[in-house]
Amino acid sequence: MADRDGFIWYNGEMVEWKSAQTHVLTHTLHYGMGVFEGVRAYETARGSAIFRLQDHTRRLFNSAKIVGMTLPFSPEAINQAHIDVVKANGLKSCYFRPMAFYGSAKLGVAPQADDVQMIVAAWPWGAYLGEEGMARGIRVKISSFTRHHPNITMIKAKANGNYMNSIMANTEAVRDGYDEAILLDAQGYVAEGSGENIFVVQNGVLYTPALDVALDGITRKSVMAIAKEIGIEVVEKRITRDELYTADEVFFTGTAAEVTPVREVDNRPIGIGSRGPITTDIQQRFFAIVKGENPAYQQWLTYVD
Numbered sequence: 436m437a438d439r440d441g442f443i444w445y446n447g448e449m450v451e452w453k454s455a456q457t458h459v460l461t462h463t464l465h466y467g468m469g470v471f472e473g474v475r476a477y478e479t480a481r482g483s484a485i486f487r488l489q490d491h492t493r494r495l496f497n498s499a500k501i502v503g504m505t506l507p508f509s510p511e512a513i514n515q516a517h518i519d520v521v522k523a524n525g526l527k528s529c530y531f532r533p534m535a536f537y538g539s540a541k542l543g544v545a546p547q548a549d550d551v552q553m554i555v556a557a558w559p560w561g562a563y564l565g566e567e568g569m570a571r572g573i574r575v576k577i578s579s580f581t582r583h584h585p586n587i588t589m590i591k592a593k594a595n596g597n598y599m600n601s602i603m604a605n606t607e608a609v610r611d612g613y614d615e616a617i618l619l620d621a622q623g624y625v626a627e628g629s630g631e632n633i634f635v636v637q638n639g640v641l642y643t644p645a646l647d648v649a650l651d652g653i654t655r656k657s658v659m660a661i662a663k664e665i666g667i668e669v670v671e672k673r674i675t676r677d678e679l680y681t682a683d684e685v686f687f688t689g690t691a692a693e694v695t696p697v698r699e700v701d702n703r704p705i706g707i708g709s710r711g712p713i714t715t716d717i718q719q720r721f722f723a724i725v726k727g728e729n730p731a732y733q734q735w736l737t738y739v740d
């Protein structure tokens with residue numbers, strides 16, 4: 436990733452990609468205290484548009500508040516940095532990685548509070564779980580790793596260190612021949628994927644776990660709005676592992692994963708064993724919205740030009 440051409444917004448400056456570096460004694464590298472976002476821009480008929488930028492930036496600032504970090508830039512400056520980075524790199528559709536981390540001013544558990552560094556990087560990124568997965572669905576397994584307890588790591592914060600749990604779960608699933616993991620919470624109920632929220636379709640109703648143990652996903656909120664618009668009831672409830680096995684459809688949502696169907700859980704085919712009809716409908720509507728083809732959702736798009 437480091438050896439690319441282009442520019443990264445780094446503490447208010449547009450820095451050459453290859454020079455956007457930090458020291459090995461960077462605090463966040465040692466202890467994982469930092470907050471970040473994943474954001475996407477899509478190519479539309481009116482040029483590049485960033486999807487729900489203000490919501491992502493709000494979550495970034497909320498994440499910082501939760502973990503007790505003071506960010507040295509305003510939300511407006513971070514929003515503008517996204518726009519500038521698209522332009523500086525001549526991108527049309529891309530994935531963004533805004534992040535705030537502690538620098539190398541001081542090591543030891545307590546960071547130097549005013550040593551917060553910020554970046555916004557952007558690069559082209561296709562379907563996170565593969566084009567085939569988007570069309571046919573992916574194979575997932577229930578992880579042997581438990582999702583975070585709400586009073587151990589702060590679940591509402593998209594915090595760097597929280598992702599150790601995601602990495603272990605995803606790595607285990609992929610090593611075992613699956614595409615992704617589903618994590619259960621400390622009580623044994625379905626929480627989320629390693630980087631995705633989860634939905635279950637049963638008898639035409641959409642079910643998803645409440646947010647006690649899952650990230651407050653922006654794609655999740657978008658899908659709930661789409662479902663409401665097309666008259667599909669959405670119920671937030673505890674979901675058990677066996678309810679997944681007998682579901683009509685299961686799908687993941689996330690900025691990277693977009694709307695990804697799940698065709699198999701623990702080697703059991705879900706529903707028709709391929710992308711189901713409600714998943715297909717929601718997926719198509721989601722892509723129409725992000726590509727600016729649905730005028731009713733223009734408020735979710737920030738056009739770069």
Ligand code: PMP
Nearest residue numbers: 630631632650652653654689690
């Ligand atoms: N859960 C986790 C753990 C995630 O990392 C993500 C990706 N940010 C999501 C859910 C989905 O959130 P969003 O739709 O806002 O990308």
